[in-house]
Amino acid sequence: MIHFDNIGMRYGMGSEVLKDISFNLKPGSLHFLTGPSGAGKTSLLKLMYLAQRPSRGKITMFNEDVTAAKREDLPKLRRRIGVVFQDFRLLDHLTAVENVALPLRISGGKGTEIEEHVKELLTWVGLKGRMKSRPPTLSGGEKQRVAIARAVIKRPDILLADEPTGNVDPAIAKRIMHLFVELNKLGTTTVIATHDMSLVEEVGADRLHLQNGRLHMIRTGETVPNLEEEKFDSREFSSGTLDQNEFDPKPIARDEVL
Amino acid sequence: MTKAIHFLPDEKNHEATRLLPYVMAVMVYLSALALMGSMMLHKGFGDWTESLSNRLTVQVTTADREARETQVRQVIQLLRNTPGIEHVRKLNEVEIEQLLEPWLGVGNVTSDLPVPDILDVTVSRALKINLDALNAQISKISDNIHLDDHQQWLGRFLRLMDMVEYTALGILLLVVMATICMVIFGTKAGMAENRETIAIMHHLGARDSMVARAYQNRFMIYGLKGGIIGLVLAFVTLISLIYLSRDLASGLAPVPDLPMVEVGILLVVPIIAAAISMLTARITVMRDLRRMV
Numbered sequence: 074m075i076h077f078d079n080i081g082m083r084y085g086m087g088s089e090v091l092k093d094i095s096f097n098l099k100p101g102s103l104h105f106l107t108g109p110s111g112a113g114k115t116s117l118l119k120l121m122y123l124a125q126r127p128s129r130g131k132i133t134m135f136n137e138d139v140t141a142a143k144r145e146d147l148p149k150l151r152r153r154i155g156v157v158f159q160d161f162r163l164l165d166h167l168t169a170v171e172n173v174a175l176p177l178r179i180s181g182g183k184g185t186e187i188e189e190h191v192k193e194l195l196t197w198v199g200l201k202g203r204m205k206s207r208p209p210t211l212s213g214g215e216k217q218r219v220a221i222a223r224a225v226i227k228r229p230d231i232l233l234a235d236e237p238t239g240n241v242d243p244a245i246a247k248r249i250m251h252l253f254v255e256l257n258k259l260g261t262t263t264v265i266a267t268h269d270m271s272l273v274e275e276v277g278a279d280r281l282h283l284q285n286g287r288l289h290m291i292r293t294g295e296t297v298p299n300l301e302e303e304k305f306d307s308r309e310f311s312s313g314t315l316d317q318n319e320f321d322p323k324p325i326a327r328d329e330v331l
Numbered sequence: 332m333t334k335a336i337h338f339l340p341d342e343k344n345h346e347a348t349r350l351l352p353y354v355m356a357v358m359v360y361l362s363a364l365a366l367m368g369s370m371m372l373h374k375g376f377g378d379w380t381e382s383l384s385n386r387l388t389v390q391v392t393t394a395d396r397e398a399r400e401t402q403v404r405q406v407i408q409l410l411r412n413t414p415g416i417e418h419v420r421k422l423n424e425v426e427i428e429q430l431l432e433p434w435l436g437v438g439n440v441t442s443d444l445p446v447p448d449i450l451d452v453t454v455s456r457a458l459k460i461n462l463d464a465l466n467a468q469i470s471k472i473s474d475n476i477h478l479d480d481h482q483q484w485l486g487r488f489l490r491l492m493d494m495v496e497y498t499a500l501g502i503l504l505l506v507v508m509a510t511i512c513m514v515i516f517g518t519k520a521g522m523a524e525n526r527e528t529i530a531i532m533h534h535l536g537a538r539d540s541m542v543a544r545a546y547q548n549r550f551m552i553y554g555l556k557g558g559i560i561g562l563v564l565a566f567v568t569l570i571s572l573i574y575l576s577r578d579l580a581s582g583l584a585p586v587p588d589l590p591m592v593e594v595g596i597l598l599v600v601p602i603i604a605a606a607i608s609m610l611t612a613r614i615t616v617m618r619d620l621r622r623m624v
């Protein structure tokens with residue numbers, strides 16, 4: 074479903090933020106995307122939701138080489154991808170219902186059917202009383218649920234979520250994760266970027282772990298060094314006496330993943 | 332074609348472009364005035380010069396009344412026998428008075444004022460008359476008979492009118508170009524203001540044409556709104572100008588009317604403004620979006 078082949082990515086003339094990324098996500102799989110802040114999670118997600126093109130390498134999605142795809146061919150691919158952005162990216166002048174309905178309207182859905190469907194989903198995520206509210210009047214958690222509803226309303230082939238449970242209480246977080254898992258069971262290939270390790274352990278899916286722009290696959294049940302995040306942080310802020318052996322999770326060999 | 336999706340903030344919240352209809356109104360106002368001025372000059376003076384182009388005027392200025400009347404009869408006879416002359420008519424006293432009134436004032440044309448006899452001659456459009464030969468024959472009757480084909484002063488006048496007309500069309504062209512530049516600027520400002528919204532729409536799978544449609548519809552409404560306001564103001568100005576020129580012209584020059592065909596053409600101006608605005612916005616958005624991922 075998503076195939077990255079030796080992908081490198083840089084912004085402008087800067088250094089590479091993603092280096093030699095290769096992996097293959099099978100249709101209907103569920104993966105967490107983990108790694109410290111600044112490791113390149115959002116950049117990797119941007120490549121997956123076709124908001125950026127890589128500097129090198131080849132990305133295949135839906136059996137199409139999207140790196141070579143023409144601009145005018147991207148919208149139909151993007152319509153098959155649901156994205157929950159970390160900063161929600163809702164349209165402030167539209168109501169919750171209108172925001173969630175956008176993907177359906179863009180795909181040419183009919184008014185009454187859309188509204189029914191949208192209201193049902195918003196009720197399900199606990200926003201029954203907030204349907205006509207605009208994002209500036211919603212709390213962080215409510216906005217996040219609207220963003221999630223917008224991402225899943227079309228039951229996309231691929232669901233990408235960037236910190237989807239960051240702003241909600243544990244009960245709602247559990248419910249949202251349940252929704253993702255259910256969607257995944259229905260065939261949606263799901264990638265969830267998160268820092269919440271308890272969530273990762275609870276769901277128990279494979280991890281794509283990014284560190285310094287490089288990707289490492291951590292299989293379900295594999296143990297990860299406990300000090301991983303701390304060590305990364307200390308390396309990031311130390312005066313530069315980096316010991317390469319301090320932390321070295323096994324990089325994925327290409328033939329292992331592809 | 333998919334239905335337009337309302338995703339841009341309301342017009343009143345659109346800081347970059349909310350004054351655009353009023354600027355459009357000024358542009359349409361100037362365009363309408365330039366266009367109407369050009370059309371009215373073209374039609375008004377065109378009709379007038381057309382009516383003069385197949386006319387000759389013969390003035391018999393002999394002072395002695397009896398001799399003058401004899402010469403008039405001889406000239407009329409000569410003209411009627413000349414091939415290509417369709418009609419010869421001597422202007423009566425009342426008509427001559429009306430011609431002199433703009434210069435001398437009403438009631439100042441008295442019977443003791445020496446005025447020439449004037450013959451109004453209509454020439455066939457089909458046959459070309461040799462005016463030099465005709466003039467020579469008239470001169471044989473008397474040296475006090477003058478043939479005027481109006482061409483000398485009419486030529487200068489027509490050149491002046493042509494220049495005024497071309498200037499009006501030039502102004503119209505400049506106003507249209509300024510309008511296009513303004514719409515491009517407004518569209519770009521509107522896009523910059525909503526860059527995030529456009530990016531979100533793209534991520535959700537919106538095509539460029541979908542985004543462009545929202546802008547082109549908005550700018551079409553701006554064009555139409557501004558067009559109607561500008562046209563109403565232009566009509567008020569034109570009617571006022573015609574009303575004032577009636578008082579000033581006093582028969583010296585033809586006073587143009589508000590002709591219905593030209594008014595009809597003018598009614599299309601807001602639609603043209605809307606179309607220019609819409610097309611410009613669409614092209615601008617499509618070109619700008621092509622630079623995005």
